[in-house]
Amino acid sequence: AQSVTQLDSQVPVFEEAPVELRCNYSSSVSVYLFWYVQYPNQGLQLLLKYLSGSTLVKGINGFEAEFNKSQTSFHLRKPSVHISDTAEYFCAVTTGFQKLVFGTGTRLLVSP
Amino acid sequence: EAGVAQSPRYKIIEKRQSVAFWCNPISGHATLYWYQQILGQGPKLLIQFQNNGVVDDSQLPKDRFSAERLKGVDSTLKIQPAKLEDSAVYLCASSVPQGASEAFFGQGTRLTVV
Numbered sequence: 001a002q003s004v005t006q007l008d009s010q011v012p013v014f015e016e017a018p019v020e021l022r023c024n025y026s027s028s029v030s031v032y033l034f035w036y037v038q039y040p041n042q043g044l045q046l047l048l049k050y051l052s053g054s055t056l057v058k059g060i061n062g063f064e065a066e067f068n069k070s071q072t073s074f075h076l077r078k079p080s081v082h083i084s085d086t087a088e089y090f091c092a093v094t095t096g097f098q099k100l101v102f103g104t105g106t107r108l109l110v111s112p
Numbered sequence: 113e114a115g116v117a118q119s120p121r122y123k124i125i126e127k128r129q130s131v132a133f134w135c136n137p138i139s140g141h142a143t144l145y146w147y148q149q150i151l152g153q154g155p156k157l158l159i160q161f162q163n164n165g166v167v168d169d170s171q172l173p174k175d176r177f178s179a180e181r182l183k184g185v186d187s188t189l190k191i192q193p194a195k196l197e198d199s200a201v202y203l204c205a206s207s208v209p210q211g212a213s214e215a216f217f218g219q220g221t222r223l224t225v226v
Contacts, residue, residue, distance in 0.1 A: 004154075034214075043116070043203055043217035044155070090154055099168050100145075100215060102154035 002027035002093045006103035013110055015083055021076040021106045023065075023091030033074040034092040034100070035065055044090065050074060061085070086110045114138065116218035118204050124224045130192035133221045137185070137206030143167075144181055145215060146189050147203040155203055161187065162209055194225045 003026045013019045025031060032051050036044040048059025055067040065076045074091060091103045117136040125131050137144050142163050147155035158177065160168040163184035172179070176195070181187040191198055201222050205215040 006154075036217075041219070041222075043219045044205075045217070046214050049214065092154075099157045099160055102156070104152075104154045 002031060002095055002101050004091050004093050004101055004103035006091055006106050008106050009104070010107045010109065013081055013108065015110055015112050016080050018079050019077065019081050019085075019108065021089050021091075021108065023074045023076065023103060025072050025074065025091075025093045027072075027093065027095060029095050031093050031095055033065075033067060034094075035059065035063070035074070035076050036090045036092060036102075037061075038088040038090065038105075040087075047076070047089075081108070081110050083110050083112065116204055116206055116216055118202075118218035118221055120221055121219065122222050122224075124226060125194055127196055127225050128193040130190065131194055131223065132188050132190045133202050133204075133223075135187045135189070135204030135218060137187070137204070138216055140208070141206035141216070142184065142209045143207045143213075143215075144187050145203075145205040145207075146179055146187070147205065149201040149203055149220070151200070158189070158202075191223075194223075196225050199223055199225045 005024045007022050034049045035047040038044050048057045050057045050067045058064045088105045090105045092100050094100045144161040146158045149155045158172045159179045161181045164181045179189045201220040203220045205217045207213045207215045
């Protein structure tokens with residue numbers, strides 16, 4: 001069965017600084033990878049997804065992620081964060097028709 | 113297009129009481145999911161429907177949780193009787209039935225069991 005590890009439970013960063021949120025996965029077969037964002041008292045919103053093709057995936061709100069098969073990683077990056085990016089970020093994996101498995105989340109805290 | 117609708121948004125009940133949550137997925141989405149999100153954790157799949165059939169309910173505590181999806185559209189999730197550890201946000205999501213299609217989430221129902 002597949003699994004996801006988000007090593008950082010919380011990442012504090014100053015506004016306009018770059019940020020990287022780490023995600024590692026485990027699976028014996030090919031996977032599809034997702035990053036979701038959750039704002040307070042809201043449901044989850046898709047930021048970006050990797051299905052196949054280019055390993056660098058661009059998403060909404062200036063976020064991007066790079067799929068690294070040898071490292072089994074799918075880290076999320078943004079070159080310059082805003083206060084409004086403060087939220088919980090979840091990495092998720094599926095092998096296709098099987099269930100979407102989420103990591104424990106990383107809370108991004110952006111301060112002025 | 114309208115998103116995934118859930119109700120109620122908040123619910124407070126005493127332990128051993130019963131509670132039900134409702135979900136209306138995006139029109140045309142054959143796949144429907146119920147996730148449980150405990151504070152500080154990622155969402156955990158409780159049950160997945162394909163139309164009105166169950167695809168995966170391996171993590172559903174069947175002694176107290178039940179779910180149904182009538183006519184392959186709306187769905188209800190019930191807990192009876194509730195325990196303190198059931199306090200969580202219950203998220204409903206839907207997607208088209210393709211291998212890696214995006215799941216669209218509702219705003220969730222926050223359940224507090226006291």
